[in-house]
Amino acid sequence: MKEGPDIALIGSLIGDPARANMLTALMGGRALTATELATHAGITLQTASSHLAKLEAGGLLTQRKQGRHRYYALSEDEVGLMLESIMGFAASRGLTRHRPGPKDPALRKARVCYNHLAGDYGVRMLDSLVAARQIEMTGDDLVLTDAGQARVEALGIDYAALKKLRRPICRTCLDWSERRSHLAGSLGEAFLTLFIDKGWARREQNSRAIRFTDTGEKAFSELFPQY
Amino acid sequence: MKEGPDIALIGSLIGDPARANMLTALMGGRALTATELATHAGITLQTASSHLAKLEAGGLLTQRKQGRHRYYALSEDEVGLMLESIMGFAASRGLTRHRPGPKDPALRKARVCYNHLAGDYGVRMLDSLVAARQIEMTGDDLVLTDAGQARVEALGIDYAALKKLRRPICRTCLDWSERRSHLAGSLGEAFLTLFIDKGWARREQNSRAIRFTDTGEKAFSELFPQY
DNA sequence: CGAATGCTTCGATTATGGTCGAAGTATGAA
DNA sequence: TTCATACTTCGACCATAATCGAAGCATTCG
Numbered sequence: 001m002k003e004g005p006d007i008a009l010i011g012s013l014i015g016d017p018a019r020a021n022m023l024t025a026l027m028g029g030r031a032l033t034a035t036e037l038a039t040h041a042g043i044t045l046q047t048a049s050s051h052l053a054k055l056e057a058g059g060l061l062t063q064r065k066q067g068r069h070r071y072y073a074l075s076e077d078e079v080g081l082m083l084e085s086i087m088g089f090a091a092s093r094g095l096t097r098h099r100p101g102p103k104d105p106a107l108r109k110a111r112v113c114y115n116h117l118a119g120d121y122g123v124r125m126l127d128s129l130v131a132a133r134q135i136e137m138t139g140d141d142l143v144l145t146d147a148g149q150a151r152v153e154a155l156g157i158d159y160a161a162l163k164k165l166r167r168p169i170c171r172t173c174l175d176w177s178e179r180r181s182h183l184a185g186s187l188g189e190a191f192l193t194l195f196i197d198k199g200w201a202r203r204e205q206n207s208r209a210i211r212f213t214d215t216g217e218k219a220f221s222e223l224f225p226q227y
Numbered sequence: 228m229k230e231g232p233d234i235a236l237i238g239s240l241i242g243d244p245a246r247a248n249m250l251t252a253l254m255g256g257r258a259l260t261a262t263e264l265a266t267h268a269g270i271t272l273q274t275a276s277s278h279l280a281k282l283e284a285g286g287l288l289t290q291r292k293q294g295r296h297r298y299y300a301l302s303e304d305e306v307g308l309m310l311e312s313i314m315g316f317a318a319s320r321g322l323t324r325h326r327p328g329p330k331d332p333a334l335r336k337a338r339v340c341y342n343h344l345a346g347d348y349g350v351r352m353l354d355s356l357v358a359a360r361q362i363e364m365t366g367d368d369l370v371l372t373d374a375g376q377a378r379v380e381a382l383g384i385d386y387a388a389l390k391k392l393r394r395p396i397c398r399t400c401l402d403w404s405e406r407r408s409h410l411a412g413s414l415g416e417a418f419l420t421l422f423i424d425k426g427w428a429r430r431e432q433n434s435r436a437i438r439f440t441d442t443g444e445k446a447f448s449e450l451f452p453q454y
Numbered sequence: 455c456g457a458a459t460g461c462t463t464c465g466a467t468t469a470t471g472g473t474c475g476a477a478g479t480a481t482g483a484a
Numbered sequence: 485t486t487c488a489t490a491c492t493t494c495g496a497c498c499a500t501a502a503t504c505g506a507a508g509c510a511t512t513c514g
Binding site for chain 4: 455456457458459460461462463464465466467468469470471472473474475476477478479480481482483484
């Protein structure tokens with residue numbers, strides 16, 4: 001007669017208002033930091049940390065460590081579907097909810113992320129490289145293909161030198177504004193350096209923004225077309 | 228920034244182990260009494276009553292008063308779908324659950340329910356009448372059609388006499404074993420009386436069981452074919 | 455190397471709510 | 485009417501867990 005406690009566990013995870021707000025925020029499909037999620041839930045960072053640990057232990061969330069940030073996202077499509085069905089039923093009996101507002105618009109286009117390009121341009125660059133089969137992306141792992149290596153060398157990047165470094169050449173980095181992956185690692189740094197060296201882009205003062213010149217814009221669009 | 232609390236409410240309802248066990252038991256699609264649900268949950272009747280009131284207030288359950296019993300069932304298809312998605316996710320990370328065992332086999336086939344036929348035969352009878360468009364069933368309301376009225380009179384039931392009574396002619400009654408509706412009301416009583424008068428069936432001693440004779444079985448199958 | 459930021463862990467407080475005993479209500483049976 | 489069954493309500497107890505302050509760890513920046 002002993003009934004399994006599993007659906008109760010999932011329910012109780014969703015049942016706390018703070019966690020429910022976090023999950024709702026993550027339903028947008030973008031990864032969020034612990035601090036952001038704490039704000040969404042209206043609780044302190046300590047409490048949020050506890051909740052996030054529970055959600056992760058319950059399999060609802062996955063965590064990506066990114067520098068001193070921790071980005072949380074829904075772990076599987078199934079989690080989203082489950083939440084959607086609950087939200088659908090809940091919506092059918094009352095309360096509506098509103099979407100969180102947009103973010104700072106200035107840095108969304110292009111900015112430096114430690115040492116590589118991030119923002120819309122960063123995401124577009126990686127997307128384009130993957131679409132052109134110059135980088136293979138399986139999950140979070142990036143591998144430069146032979147075609148990619150040739151392309152990189154043709155651009156004047158010293159690939160052999162990159163290989164000698166202990167740092168990974170290709171890494172994914174979760175984008176602050178786009179919340180999708182862009183290219184990090186030594187190759188990502190090399191690309192940004194290239195853009196700046198060529199005079200296509202330059203860093204803003206007292207900001208992480210990257211400003212592309214007109215010729216830079218044009219060259220970037222030719223190098224990394226959008227499909 | 229105030230996020231709606233609705234999915235948290237639903238989650239917390241599902242999140243309690245006792246309530247989760249009740250909901251799981253109801254996922255079989257059959258209505259269950261408060262006492263049965265208390266047993267499934269492993270709690271006392273008082274506690275179960277409190278839980279059931281909450282689940283009903285949350286819109287997950289509906290209640291049907293039937294004599295001194297209260298039958299509870301999932302309120303909508305959407306509830307079942309929601310629970311199914313949660314169970315699917317929960318199952319994908321661990322515990323399995325087992326189905327509750329079968330019930331007393333003796334009375335399942337046919338028995339008297341106060342004054343009318345219940346059990347498998349009772350359910351089959353109503354199903355057949357509805358399928359033949361002699362009774363229209365909208366929700367819990369039953370209406371005898373013109374064709375149904377003619378059929379009833381052809382069988383020798385005094386429909387005019389039934390109409391004079393204050394009792395409702397057609398009523399649904401939730402079946403103890405089948406947990407689906409069968410025909411109650413004065414017409415239900417008239418049918419059972421007819422079966423007994425014709426010698427097709429008789430009541431068992433000290434039991435609520437109804438035993439059909441061979442000719443009764445045959446006549447019943449002809450009168451109420453299964454589609 | 456500090457200093458600052460992002461997050462976790464620990465510990466204590468507090469409150470929500472699950473639980474059951476006892477008593478009360480409603481329905482059916484005798 | 486009286487008794488039995490099915491269920492609800494009330495009240496009190498108790499355990500779980502949500503919360504936050506303070507301290508600790510990890511990472512980046514200057």
